[in-house]
Amino acid sequence: VFSLLFNKSYSVRDARLHLRHVRDLLRSLDPTDAYNGVNGSSLSYLTFYTTGNNGNSVGKRRASERESVDCSPPEYVLPGSKERPLCPLQPVREDWKPLQCLRVLTLSSWNPPPGNRKMHGDLIYLNVLTMEDRELNITSSTRGFFLNQSTAFNFNPKPAVPKTLCHSLVELLSQVSPAFRKNFTALQKKRVQQHPYERIAAPFQVFTWTAPHEDHTLDCVRAEETHASYMGQDEHTSRDWNEELQGCRELPGSSLQERLHRERSIFKTNSDFVAAATRGATAVIDGNIMPINPGESPHLQMFMWNNLFFSQGFDVSEHYRPLGGNTAAHAAAICDLRGAQAYASVDIEGLHTIGTVVVDYRGVRVIAQTIIPGILEKNQEESIVYGSNDNGKTVFTHPRFLELLDKTSKQLRIQRHQVLDHNNRPVELCSGIETIGILGNDGRPYILDLLRTFPPDLNFQFSETEERREEVPKECQSFGYPCLHCHSLASLRPELIEAFIQHRYELFMKMVSHELSQLTEQDEATEWSEKPICDSDTGERPAASADMGE
Known part of the structure; x- marks a missing residue:
């Protein structure tokens, strides 16, 4: 924008950013990037569920209010449905079929410019195939964009006749291609009519296995960003x-x-x-x-x-x-990621967890973690001041970690307890024994290995012995419990724990209310039995009562 307003000279980076911006405008209504999980691209269904109402027109708003909008999910995504099980999970929108302005926009094979052309100001060369099937060779120079006389097999960087120099690539394409000018104008009008929230890129990506199969199109910017640098924006910083x-x-x-x-x-x-x-x-x-x-x-x-x-x-x-x-x-x-999320949601001041991301890619699970300051300068065993790193053979405790973790015990339902350390002495902990605490060089206390944050699921056991089977009730054994599992880290989900606590709380409240109602009835019965039946003024029994008694 700055270059367009003040006609600033282009650099190689400015030319590439300008090309990227033009590409983003041409594909602003295309959901392919979101389906492919491109960073910064996401899907939006705001217009889909509001029937195109963006709040700019009263007539549209009244029309949308009269229409009945069915927000129920499709039948094939509901449990138990056998219809179309492999269909995409996203709603299909007709307005996601953008207008095609160009057939091909890609970098030329003549890149990079030779030394003598660099002295003339050539930055990059582009190849364009318009909707009229006209092949264009464009030079991006320090002054702007113009057509050259190169072909697929002959290099001639001289400007084409008549010479047309434009500071914007969009302006040049609009002059040489009437179809581009018409479709690009209609595309921008359609894009402006969208709700502002749909034009903001969100960081939430779409899983590719839920996306429909789309046609794969040529895209030079996507290809360059995949196999080259990010122009100094992210990777080199x-x-x-x-x-x-x-x-x-x-x-x-x-x-x-x-x-x-x-x-x-x-x-x-x-x-x-x-x-x-x-x-x-x-x-x-x-x-x-x-x-x-x-x-x-x-x-x-x-x-x-x-x-x-x-x-x-x-x-x-x-x-x-x-x-x-x-x-x-x-x-x-x-399990460690869920534990980190649980402690981060509690948000205790002074207690820190490391950033953790788990990525499953091509059949391999990769764990990405931030680096604690100073952890690489010494052995991890020497820096551990809390917990155990060898399955309970050596256990340490630290008053600072006990104080911080004790504040999380109520929210996470973890009670302070004692275990025996390597010297057979009791050690007080307020977390799972595998949770370790490290003091970083920045003075912050960090907790790691949070895989035992939630209680284990006893229905799934790693090894089965006769003693364990005898402990299980016969009713559970008839259903096949305990089940043999491939590991011993099966744990209860946090949602199940919260639901169980809520259920027990409701039962407790019902029991208390029932007991209170019974006590109230007993007190009322006692008051009526102890209250004498007499006249309120004289204290004598009423005559009617006496006659009835006779």
Whole structure:
């Protein structure tokens, strides 16, 4: 926008950003990027469920109020339906069929410009195929865009006759292609009519397995961003993710404005962190990042990228061997993520968890975590001041962690308890024994390995013995419980725990109300039995009562 207003000279980066912006405008109504999980692209159903009402016209609003909108889900997504089980889960919208302005817009094979043309100001070369099937070769220079005389096999960078120099690529294409001018104008009018919320890119991505099959089209910008750099925007700028995440949670929240600013900061930073971790995880599996231990076997390798630590869901040091080996290590990542989410939702001031992202890509589970300051300078065993890292053989405790974790015990339903350490002495804990606490070099207390945050599901056992089967009631044994499971990390979901507590609370309240009602009835009966029947003035029994008695 600045370049267009003030006719600023283009640089290579400005030309690429301008090309990217034109591409975004041409595909602004196309859901393909959202279906493919492109960063910053998402689907919106606001217009779909409001029948196109954007609040700008009273007539449209009244018309939409008269129409009946069916917001019920399709039949094939409801439980028990056998109709069309493999259909896409998103609603189909007719307005998602954008107008096609160009057939092809791609970078030319003559890139990069030779040295003598760089001296003349050539930056990049483009190939365009218009809707009229006219092939165009365009030069992006420091002054703008113009047509050149090159072909697919002959390079001639001289301007075409008549010479047309435009500062905007859209302006040049509008002059040489009437179909582009007509369709691009209609596309922008249709885009402006959308609700403002639908024009804002959201960080929530769509799972590709739920998306319909769309036609794959040519897109030079998408191809370049996939296999090349991000033009200095993201990849070459390493961010301290741990400091950003912890700093956002340490923002004040005393007033409403401060709480809104804090929540916005947490949401924005967490969205950027998840997007960066996803790109790093896919790069790890694709082999684009060198491991920090290349001598190990592939499934034991670990990676460092953009201040993030990547590991794979395998039992590296046989830590999960008693729990089920690689299967337990694969499940431990999700259990740890749920524990981190639980402690983050409690939001106790002074207690910190590391940023964690779990990505399943091409059959491999990758765990991306932020790096605790100072953790790489010393062994993890030496830095542990709370919990156990060897399945309970050595157990440590720390008063600072006990004080902080004790504040979470009520919300997470974890009671302070004692265990025996390696010296057979009682040690007080307020979490699962596998949860470890580390004091970072920044002075913050961090808790890790939160896979035992929620109670285990005793219906699924890793190994079955006669003693355990005898403990199970015969009614449960008739239904096949306990079930043999591939690991011993099966735990209850937090929603089940909350539902159970709510159910028990309702039963308790019903019992208390029933007991109180019985006590009230007994008190009323006692009062009536002890109250004498006499005249209110003389204290004598009424005559009518006396006659009836006779």
